[in-house]
Amino acid sequence: MICDSHAHLNHGNAFGNDREEVLERAREAGVGCILNVATRPDDAAATVEVARRHPQVLAAVGIHPHEAVLATPAALDDLERLSADPMVVAWGEIGLDYHYMNAPRDVQCAAFASQLERAAACNLPVSVHNRDSDRDLLDLITRHAGPRRGVVHCFTSDWTMATACLDAGFFLSFSGILTFPSAESLRDVARRAPAQRLLVETDSPYLAPVPHRGARNEPARVVDVLDLLAELRGVSAAEMAVITSENFRTLFGQLTDSSNSRAGA
Numbered sequence: 001m002i003c004d005s006h007a008h009l010n011h012g013n014a015f016g017n018d019r020e021e022v023l024e025r026a027r028e029a030g031v032g033c034i035l036n037v038a039t040r041p042d043d044a045a046a047t048v049e050v051a052r053r054h055p056q057v058l059a060a061v062g063i064h065p066h067e068a069v070l071a072t073p074a075a076l077d078d079l080e081r082l083s084a085d086p087m088v089v090a091w092g093e094i095g096l097d098y099h100y101m102n103a104p105r106d107v108q109c110a111a112f113a114s115q116l117e118r119a120a121a122c123n124l125p126v127s128v129h130n131r132d133s134d135r136d137l138l139d140l141i142t143r144h145a146g147p148r149r150g151v152v153h154c155f156t157s158d159w160t161m162a163t164a165c166l167d168a169g170f171f172l173s174f175s176g177i178l179t180f181p182s183a184e185s186l187r188d189v190a191r192r193a194p195a196q197r198l199l200v201e202t203d204s205p206y207l208a209p210v211p212h213r214g215a216r217n218e219p220a221r222v223v224d225v226l227d228l229l230a231e232l233r234g235v236s237a238a239e240m241a242v243i244t245s246e247n248f249r250t251l252f253g254q255l256t257d258s259s260n261s262r263a264g265a
């Protein structure tokens with residue numbers, strides 16, 4: 001069983017026409033567990049609904065830093081109510097993005113801090129986005145993350161940032177970027193990080209791995225990330241699947257696939 005720790009199956013119209021086929025291809029590829037991650041208040045309910053209808057899908061609800069202006073107290077109250085659903089195992093996607101800077105820095109920091117606190121209040125781990133914002137991100141997770149901590153999804157920072165995130169109790173999730181020819185320093189992080197903190201993801205529909213780069217990504221392709229991570233660490237793909245699935249279970253509290261009940265959520 002392989003776990004895709006971060007995908008957006010409700011992103012715009014990306015999977016509007018063929019979500020069932022995409023999930024079937026994931027199953028055939030051995031991807032038995034997918035965390036479907038919301039990014040806005042108005043896609044959260046649909047994100048949870050996909051998890052309710054598909055046994056291999058779990059959900060996260062939250063407001064992405066690009067949409068930080070939408071993180072009003074009323075919107076967060078709605079997400080908190082939604083997060084009581086047993087299919088919701090994380091709060092996300094939240095974080096900071098100073099590359100695109102689609103919302104002002106202070107608005108992003110306030111939305112991130114308040115969502116870290118909501119997640120803690122709901123006893124949920126967080127799925128965190130970070131782009132060109134290492135310093136503020138570390139500061140905010142250190143001060144506001146709850147005891148369940150979380151994962152820095154699509155990790156792309158250097159080893160110094162990796163050790164700081166690990167010291168803060170966070171997992172590191174690797175995406176298709178790991179396969180990009182220019183990503184040698186990221187492959188170095190993937191070689192050195194402790195096995196019990198590794199996750200893999202697609203960030204579908206974004207970030208298709210080599211050789212699919214530029215195409216719409218889908219959860220079945222997490223296998224390419226897993227294969228490379230296994231190779232970098234000198235273990236078999238089967239072993240790496242076990243390691244990352246156990247880590248998924250440790251962080252999110254459960255696994256779900258057609259052979260596992262969702263009991264204990």
Ligand SMILES: [Zn+2]
Pocket residue numbers: 093128129130153154
């Ligand atoms: Zn992200």
Ligand SMILES: [Zn+2]
Pocket residue numbers: 006008037093203
């Ligand atoms: Zn994402």
